[in-house]
Structures are given as C-alpha cells and as structure tokens.
Amino acid sequence: MSEVGPKRRSEAGRVAIVGSGFGGLAAAIRLQAAGLSTVVFEARDKPGGRAYVYEDAGFVFDAGPTVITAPDTLKEVFAAAGRELSDYVELMPVAPFYRLVWDDGDSFDYGPDAALLLREIGNRRREDVQGYLAFVEHSKRIFAKGYEELAAVPFQHFGDMLKVAPDLVRLRADRSVYDTIARFVQHPHVRQALSFHSLLVGGNPFDTSSIYTLIHYLERKWGVWFPRGGTGALVRGMVRLYEELGGELRLQEPVTGISLTKRQGVTLHRVTSSRRIDDFDAVVSNADVHHTYARLYAGHPAAARRARKLEQLDWSMSLYVLHFGVDRIYENIAHHTVLFGPRYRELLHEIFHGESLPEDFSLYLHAPTVTDPSLAPKGCSAFYVLSPVPHLGRAPLDWARLSHEYGETILARLERLLPDLRRHVVTRRAFTPEDFRSELGAFHGSAFSVAPTLTQSAWFRPHNRDDEIPGLFLVGAGTHPGAGVPGVVSSAKATARLVLERFGMEVAA
Numbered sequence: 001m002s003e004v005g006p007k008r009r010s011e012a013g014r015v016a017i018v019g020s021g022f023g024g025l026a027a028a029i030r031l032q033a034a035g036l037s038t039v040v041f042e043a044r045d046k047p048g049g050r051a052y053v054y055e056d057a058g059f060v061f062d063a064g065p066t067v068i069t070a071p072d073t074l075k076e077v078f079a080a081a082g083r084e085l086s087d088y089v090e091l092m093p094v095a096p097f098y099r100l101v102w103d104d105g106d107s108f109d110y111g112p113d114a115a116l117l118l119r120e121i122g123n124r125r126r127e128d129v130q131g132y133l134a135f136v137e138h139s140k141r142i143f144a145k146g147y148e149e150l151a152a153v154p155f156q157h158f159g160d161m162l163k164v165a166p167d168l169v170r171l172r173a174d175r176s177v178y179d180t181i182a183r184f185v186q187h188p189h190v191r192q193a194l195s196f197h198s199l200l201v202g203g204n205p206f207d208t209s210s211i212y213t214l215i216h217y218l219e220r221k222w223g224v225w226f227p228r229g230g231t232g233a234l235v236r237g238m239v240r241l242y243e244e245l246g247g248e249l250r251l252q253e254p255v256t257g258i259s260l261t262k263r264q265g266v267t268l269h270r271v272t273s274s275r276r277i278d279d280f281d282a283v284v285s286n287a288d289v290h291h292t293y294a295r296l297y298a299g300h301p302a303a304a305r306r307a308r309k310l311e312q313l314d315w316s317m318s319l320y321v322l323h324f325g326v327d328r329i330y331e332n333i334a335h336h337t338v339l340f341g342p343r344y345r346e347l348l349h350e351i352f353h354g355e356s357l358p359e360d361f362s363l364y365l366h367a368p369t370v371t372d373p374s375l376a377p378k379g380c381s382a383f384y385v386l387s388p389v390p391h392l393g394r395a396p397l398d399w400a401r402l403s404h405e406y407g408e409t410i411l412a413r414l415e416r417l418l419p420d421l422r423r424h425v426v427t428r429r430a431f432t433p434e435d436f437r438s439e440l441g442a443f444h445g446s447a448f449s450v451a452p453t454l455t456q457s458a459w460f461r462p463h464n465r466d467d468e469i470p471g472l473f474l475v476g477a478g479t480h481p482g483a484g485v486p487g488v489v490s491s492a493k494a495t496a497r498l499v500l501e502r503f504g505m506e507v508a509a
Helices: 006-012 022-034 071-079 114-124 128-149 158-170 177-182 188-201 210-222 231-244 289-296 301-311 345-353 399-414 433-440 485-502
Strands: 014-018 037-041 053-056 059-062 091-093 098-101 107-110 225-227 248-250 255-263 266-273 277-280 282-285 318-326 336-339 363-366 381-389 425-431 472-474
Touching: 014 022, 014 266, 014 277, 022 037, 022 071, 022 231, 022 282, 022 485, 053 231, 053 425, 059 231, 059 318, 059 381, 071 231, 071 485, 098 188, 107 114, 114 128, 114 188, 128 188, 128 210, 177 188, 177 210, 188 210, 225 231, 231 248, 255 289, 266 282, 282 289, 282 485, 289 301, 289 472, 318 399, 318 433, 363 399, 381 399, 399 425, 399 433, 425 433, 472 485
Parallel strands: 014 037, 014 282, 037 248, 098 336, 282 472
Antiparallel strands: 053 059, 091 225, 098 107, 255 266, 266 277, 318 381, 318 425, 336 363, 363 381
8 A cells, every 4th residue: 555644645635524334434445545634424323324233132233234245346445545355354155145935935045056046946937947047147238337337437427328328228227127037037936036136225126227137146246245243343344444544533423514615715614513613625425315415515505406306206115124132043044034925016016105004024034143153142143134114205104103013023924934033032122214214314214215216326316426516425325326335335436536536636446
C-alpha cells in the first residue's frame, strides 16, 4: 500500500460518511486509502447498519445479511488499501447453499454439487434438466453484462442507459425473473427454486427484472460463504482496516441535519450531529435514501423534490425477523433453509401489493451454528428466521401488538423441521417493520429500500451522485446497483470513483 502523508491527505479534502453499513464502510475504506480524510457517523452503539449484532445469554445473533456471495467484491475493498481480506476475517464455504423445503414435504439440497442439483431437478421432471442447463447459460450471459460490466459503474446520465439499452433488450430485461425461468423449466418446485433469489435483494420474482437471474450464476461461480464469528466479524474486520488507515468512526452519534454553507467561495456541508457541528467538503450517505433527502437535507429545495419523487416509487417488502437461541443441537439441518408455504404467486402478491398481513407465510431459516458452533453456548444452537411481510406504507399494522403472536405461529411452523422447538427456546428477540423504520430510518419500514424493478434500476434508480446538491453522494441499497452484500459493496466502488473524480484524484481500477 502506498502511504499517504498528512499534507496530501489534508489538502485532498474531508468527507463525512453517514452510516456504517457495508456500503458506508467499503466507501470509507476506499476513500481513506486514496488519501481523503474521512469520518464515519453511526447512530447506533455498534457499526454495521443492517449487519448489527445482538448478544444475549451467550448467543451471538447477526441481525442482517447472512448470505455472503461474490467474495471478490470484498477482497477488492481490502486490496484497495493494499491488504488481504483473509488477514482480517475467515470466510467459510457453506454447502448446501440452501435446503429447500415445500409445504407438501418435498425437499432438496441446492448447492455447489452440479450433478446432485441436476439429479434433483430430473427427479421432478426429466425434461427440465436440459431446460435448466440452458437457463444457466442465459444467467451467465446476464451476469457478464449486468454484474461484471455494469454493477460498479455509476449511471449518472441518461446516455449511460442508452449505451446499454440494446444489451438489455437482447437479454429481455423487460421480462420478470419468474417469467424468464418459466421459459426454461416447467415443474413448479423447480421454478420456485430458481426464482426465490430476487427476494434476497427485496424483489418480487413476478415483478423484478430478469437481470436479477444473474444471482444464480453468481452463486454457482463463487459459492456461498459465512464469516467465522458471524457476519459481525466481517464488519469488525472492515472497521479494523478503516481505523488502521487513519479513519475516524463516531459511534452513537446520529446525524440530525446537514446544510450547505460557503467558505471562501467553496461549498461545504455543515453536518450537525447529536454531539457537534462540523464542516466537510463532501458527504457520502449510507443512510436510507428517503431519510437522506427528507431528514438530513430537509432544508434544501432539491432534497424536498427528491423526497417527494421517492415517495411515489415502489418500495421493497419489509421483514419480520425472529432471533432465538435453543438449549439443544438439532442434527441434519442446513445452514440456510427456505421453507415455502402452500402458496407462491398468491402469497408474494399479498406481500408486495396487499394491505394486510397474509394468513400464511414462507420462511428463511438461518442456522449459523451449523457452520460455526462458537456463536452459541456449548450444547446450544442459534437461529434467525424471517418472514417477508408488507411494508408499512401498504399495511400500517400494529406490530407491537402482533409481534409475539406472529412469532409463536412461526415457531410452531418450524417444529415440523425442529421438533419440540418452543420447549427449547431460551432467548428470543423480534425485529419488525416498525423497528426497520425507527431503528434504521427505513422509509415505510422497507427492508431493502427501492424495489429492484426494471424502471427503478440503473439510471432510473437514485444516482450515486446527486447533481443538484453539489458534494452529496449516495451508497448502499437505495442507489445503483441495489441491495444485497455484492450490490452495496459494488455501489461503494462506483460512488468512491465519483468522489475521487470530484477532488481530481486518481481513480484506481
């Protein structure tokens, strides 16, 4: 790593990063390593944003992302500072990637063993094997264009969109994820197995652009991983690197407002936090995109316009998340399990377009102690189960009243997989759509920000740089390319490039 002297760093500029999620930390590392002086503001008592960590009775619960894919995007962040990811955190492979379980008792392991996956598909419908192989090739082409070429490239001008439009037309980005997969395979369970991935980035498979079928190839190419010590260990590794570079992390210091001011003809961002007022040359916001405009820059007329426009967009669903620890070890369970409910299309319609809580649900169960037993006391297991639910803008439910009973219903359903579960729970904690709104500032309590539809992607998504508020940049799920760990880390690369260009600094590859 090339050393950055104090003179160069002080002359280059000073940047505030609001929020310490994966996007904020990745941007902060890139900018600090390039020579800028940065300060990360975090409202909560620990870094990580959605990747917060709860500790209770000897159990460690990751609150946010649990599926780590595309590790090369993370390696690039550390390489930007001349370091190796492996020196800060150990990533362990997860196999199978997911165990898929249907309400009728059907199940199969979906993972890196291609022969096993083909056998599972063929057991359900022999003709779907060739269809699946054709789908993999299609997913590979979309991956090459949509991820390798475009994920870390900012779409600041409509002309940027026009350049890639022919490729998007050729790849039929106008089709939904589910409709695309349905063209290749026929068995309903195989269609569900190949289409649920868009839910991992907040998208309805029946509405989300087929561009997101690239997730299938991304997983096949790089696998699914889990950090030893939990996702929080990855956050701690990034913070450690950031502070080694000289970056400053201010915990429990929420930013309450930002205004523009002039000093010697130069526009500065006056950041007001709970503790102080400080001036910066630029701001990178990893906060919720609507919160950024409606709250942080509330006094700016352009911000008010942005906020109103954002309120007209489609927002991703919310989540009901239940963390629980049990006083036993369950054998023969997978690290990641997807439990499909009795309905698929109908349930997803109610989650994304309904105005009430669906009577049934599909669940994702995370069992990290399968891979890393250290996350629970000896002889115990830690779990995290989530149920996608409508966001508060569509269904303004009283979650304080509903939460416990809904959790009980979920635990009862899990007893088909984990016998006598409720009798063994020793600690539990729920995180509801209301918590997403109050704890994370998420508009409508949305778990994944702006929904990843075609007309809300690339140039149509909130830009990585605001062109009406000079010196304001965005990073994270609400900007290009979108949600998910690879998405927000790629957004940091795109955003850091724009910040460095603003300061006339060299932009690394």
